[in-house]
Each structure stands twice: as structure tokens, then as C-alpha cells.
Amino acid sequence: MLDDRKLAVLRAIVEDFVSTNEPVGSKALTDRHNLGVSPATIRNDMAVLEEQGYITQPHTSAGRVPTDKGYRLFVDRLSTIKPLSVAERRAIETFLSGAYDLDDVVGRTVRLLAQLTRQVAVVQYPSLTRSSVRHVELVPVAEGRLLLVLITNTGRVEQRVIDVPPHGSGGSGGPSAQSKPDALSEESIGHLRALLNTCLDGLGLGDVPTALVDLPNKVTPDERPLAAAVLSVLLETLVDKHEEKIVFAGAANLAAVDFSQSLRDVLVALEEQVILMRLLGETGDSSKVTVRIGTENPDLGLRSTSVVAADYGVGDLTLARLGVLGPTRMDYPSTMGAVRAVARYVGQILAGS
Amino acid sequence: MLDDRKLAVLRAIVEDFVSTNEPVGSKALTDRHNLGVSPATIRNDMAVLEEQGYITQPHTSAGRVPTDKGYRLFVDRLSTIKPLSVAERRAIETFLSGAYDLDDVVGRTVRLLAQLTRQVAVVQYPSLTRSSVRHVELVPVAEGRLLLVLITNTGRVEQRVIDVPPHGSGGSGGPSAQSKPDALSEESIGHLRALLNTCLDGLGLGDVPTALVDLPNKVTPDERPLAAAVLSVLLETLVDKHEEKIVFAGAANLAAVDFSQSLRDVLVALEEQVILMRLLGETGDSSKVTVRIGTENPDLGLRSTSVVAADYGVGDLTLARLGVLGPTRMDYPSTMGAVRAVARYVGQILAGS
DNA sequence: CTTGGCACTCGGGAGCAAGGAGTGCCAGTC
């Protein structure tokens, strides 16, 4: 259906259009690529490509522009991911290895990716649900107040304040709870802390609720209100934070491209966590870069943008996704190379810290 | 120099131009405001205002537009801050009181302010240097690794990983350090934790370094490497985090305004922490809303934007600044009202948690 | 199947005229 030369023509059209941002005509094609045939022949090929929906012309008497379908074919069959230069790799490595906590890793990653691709970068925080408990800490901060700190193996630290009722109030408090004036004694807290850590150490966050159902039965009646309060906040933390955090950088790069009128839509999408999540898409084949082109995106306002994304994680464990958002008219091979490289390095950094 | 009527004319010009975004002429003025005089009189007044530099005309035969100087006079003498409606106040209160940690407070605040003003909101995280230590926690997370958690009275939580050399290595290690196989025993950590907390509790962060200079002398020789490692990381944390974090939201609102060509400059500024810091400006009179108009801004790319900012804090203590960035053609009274209100509520929320 | 030639189609830019908004100025009035 499409012989080799027609594919070569399509590839040439995509490459030329990406670099010049102008509809490309048959003459320009034969000039810039030595295809060995005359413009007239190219015209015939282009007519076929247009009929099949791979290219289109903005108006009669203008050159051709790839359609989403054309870009798709280009990405799938006509191009290979372009690896980064040695200098770029080294820059990534040194830049990322200077980070000292998770916020910093994510922040540096997103800025790096934006600068590397000259587009908008998006990075999702490592998922809570896929990581496991490394440590739980309880810290008294004031009268009747505790701070719960949850540390995961991915370096994420969650903190929440717990209000502990003075004593006797609440639902299931036994009569003996009133015998002691203060249930927040150092011993009670220490006991509970030890208990939590032995119960939960190394456990996946998804398994925490089941592991803790009978926690109140494992403590003395005195400590029961405290345990109940801690338990409820802990579970709440796991649920609340399930909605994952996501950040972006490089919005200024959008202004460089000519985004017709939809720039506003893109900015709106960037500020809506939910939309961004959907854009990055589901976790796919690990270590595979995925591309969503134009109308393949779930969002209506982003009809003319593409998303290049990949999973990242440590070892076999996928933690989250990161990617790049730009115009459909994008240098896919380079962008895919940058995304893949950054995803790998982030995994390494997270594994090392 | 400028009689009352001329001031009224200037006020009317600013108000009309803000709402219509079109140069305003003498006819339109007499139609929309009953100034009690004819267009011809207004024209004379406008000629004077223009001569003095308060207004200008884009081209002959167009209406007048306020200059930065004109806006300045308007803000300083011709307008009063417009308080929010009851419904708006209530919305702020309920929206902010749902927050559960500092990140969430700041995140909600910036989104709220952006939505309220329909512009770009900027919020600086509460300054570390101005807050005080509420608690220090040490948590062993792995062989030879500790997590240091620093909790401040403003709800900020800083965490850093500490690598503790196994034993004997490092500079000042005495020979006796080798007698014990593991300096990270529970007792050592507990001891150091207690020591840190008694030394630092309630101390301003700026005073931490001096309070800790002789920490190594207060512990047993065994614990000295540990203490030194913790100390150095703690001090480093205070220094590093001095460069304060700042976030923005509402970039999509920029697309609504017609920002000539400088949209890119604005986006660049928003992504540069340093520039944003400078824009918000120095802490001024507490509880006073400050306005920077157009060229009064330090940044060249923001010649046509204004910044409305205010301090926020708990009680008399100023913690940081927040504000709004928009075109010079902005509804100053309403924006100032929103900024002031949000700053107050954030203070209350921070005081309560 | 490829090629050169040729007529055709549009979009974009230049040039021009009409329309309109707004000003500045002047002489007259209260």
C-alpha cells in the first residue's frame, strides 16, 4: 500500500515541517533530500499519502503538513529514539546527584527535563501506594498533640498532626481510662511507636490497613484512645495522599511556539492535577517511552499537543511517571531520548538515596 | 496644581480603562460619569493631566490611557481598598480551614488567591529563619543512616538523611571510638535526641548555630562522631533552606489578558524563584498592602505588570509574603482587598495549627 | 512508472478610499 519511497517522503515531510514550521512542498523536498526523483513524482506520492490521511494541506496551493496519523506512523515505524550526547548525560548525572531530598529530586528533575527538551516537563511524585513503610515516628509537639511522621522506602515523608482527646471522651473509652491523668506519657508513646514499627516495617502501604485492624486490642486499655486516634489519622493519610502530587516546569517554553488560541487551555490543563494525571496515562510496559499524539489525548483542549511519557522507578518497581508536553509538531526522536534518559537517571538517584 | 475635578477625571479614566480595556475619550467620560461639565471642559483637564504625565494617548485621535504615574496616584490617593463580600470571606475561611499540613495550606492559599483575583497568585513559604524549633527527631532508617527531622513552630518540617561513618574514620575520632562496634545504638541516639531538644526547644532558628557550637563536648567520646555528623547536617539544613521556597498558580489567567509579546517574560519570571522573591519585595509595614506598578518593578521583562503584595504571619510575627501579579491595567481596589483578606486568614490558619 | 509542462487555485501583502473617533483650538456666554 505504501512503498518505501512514500514512507521516505512522509519521513522527510515530518522532519522538514518540524524544523521549519512551514508547510512543505514538493520542490523543497527534492531540494533538501536527495530522493532521486523529480518533484512531479513526489507530488503523486503526496497525493496518495493525503488520500490515506497521513498528511493534509492547510489550503489549496500550500505545502503539506503531517496529520496526527502521519506523526503516529513516523513515531512507530519511521524513526528511532535518539540517544543523548555524552555531555548531556553527564550534565544530567551531575545535576541530579546534587539533590538532597525527595522534593529536591523531583524539582530538579522537572526543571532539567524542561530545559533539555525546551518544552513543558511534567513529573509525578513517587506513588505512595506502591512504596513500603520504612519507619513510623511519633513526636509530641504540644499538650494533647502528636506529630505522626511516616517515612517510606522511596524517601517520601508524610507528616500529620494528631489531636488526642485529654481522656475519657470519645466512643469506646473504658472506665479505667480515667484513672491516669495523661495518656500521652512518654512510655505510652514509646510503646505505640515500637508496636507500629514492628507491625509495619517493610510492609507495602496498601497492606497497612489490614495489618492494623486489631491494633487497639494489642495495647493496654489506658492507651486505647491514643492508639485509636493515631490509627485513624494514619489511615486517613494513606487515603488522602493517594491522590498523587504532580509538578510541572517550563511553561515559558510554550510561549515560544505559536499555539494558535489554545495556549490558555494548555495552561489550564497544567494546573489541574487530575488532568495532568490523565495525560501522563497509565503505567505501561516498564522502561518503554509512550507517545500520545494530538487527538489521541483524552483532553479536548489539548488537541494540538503531544505527550511523551515514561515510567520511572528503582529496579523492577515502577514508582510513577514523568514526561514532556509539547506541540504535535515536535522533534519526537530527541524528546523521547531525553525522557528515557531522565527517567533512568531518576530511578538510579532514588535507588541510591 | 490638580484640582478636585481633575483628580475625579483621572479616577474616572482609570476605572473606565480598567473595565473596558480601551482608551477612553472625553465623550465617553461625560456619558458614563456625571461630572457636571461638558466634554470640552474634560478635554482641557485631560490636556493638563497629560502634560503632567498621568495619562497618555496611544496615538493622536485616540482616547487617553493612564500611565504608571497615573495608576500610582490612583492607588495612593484616589481609591480605597475594597473589602470582600461576606460570601467571599466565608468561602476563603472554609476552603483554607480544610488544610492539614503546611504544603496544603500554601497550596490552597495560592490557588484560592488566583481564583479570587483571576490573576497569577504567588505565595512564599513561611521563612525558616524567623521561626523557632519545636522539636528535633532522629530516626534510624538503615545501617549507618539516620533521618533528621526538624519541626518548627510554623508547621514546617525539614528532613535530611545523615550518613554516619561506621566508626573510627573522620577527623577528630578519639581512639576509644573503636571500642564499640556500633555508635548508632538506640541509647546514643536517644541521648543525642534528648540533648538536642533541651538545647534547642523554642529557640529561633537563627540562634541554633551558636547554641550548638559546643555540642560535641557534651557527649561521650563514643558518641562524638555521631554528634558531629548530625551537627553538620543540621547546620547545613538551616543554611540551604534559607533560600526560600515560593509557588505560584493561575498562570492560565495570563492568557486571558492581551499581553502583547511579553507573555514569555512573565512566564520566565514565574519559574525563577529568585526573580519572584525580588518581585514580592521586602517585608514592609506589617499588615499593609504594597503595590508595585509597571516600571517600578525591578525586572525588565515585567514592565507592563503590577504586583500587589502583603506580609502574612501569626500575631506580630511576620513569616513571609504573598501577592498577586497582573497587568498594570488591573482592578487595584479589589485585588488589594483580596490580598489583604487572604493574608489575614492564612495567618489565622497558621496560628491555629 | 516517471517526467516536464501548463493551467489553476488560493493566501498574503500592498495600495487606496471611506468612515469614525477623538482631539485642539477658538470665539462666545454666564
Added chain:
DNA sequence: GACTGGCACTCCTTGCTCCCGAGTGCCAAG
């Protein structure tokens, strides 16, 4: 002396036509 109506003037904006050029589609010939 301050305000007002009138009037000429400026210059932006809009709509229009015309022309040019890039690029195509088709056809007949190699």
C-alpha cells in the same frame, strides 16, 4: 475667569481590489 458649542484636523481602522507567488493537479510524452 471658567465653561461651552462648534469646527477643522489627525490618524487609526476597516473593507476593498489587485497582484504576485507558491504549490498543486493533470496530461501527454518518454
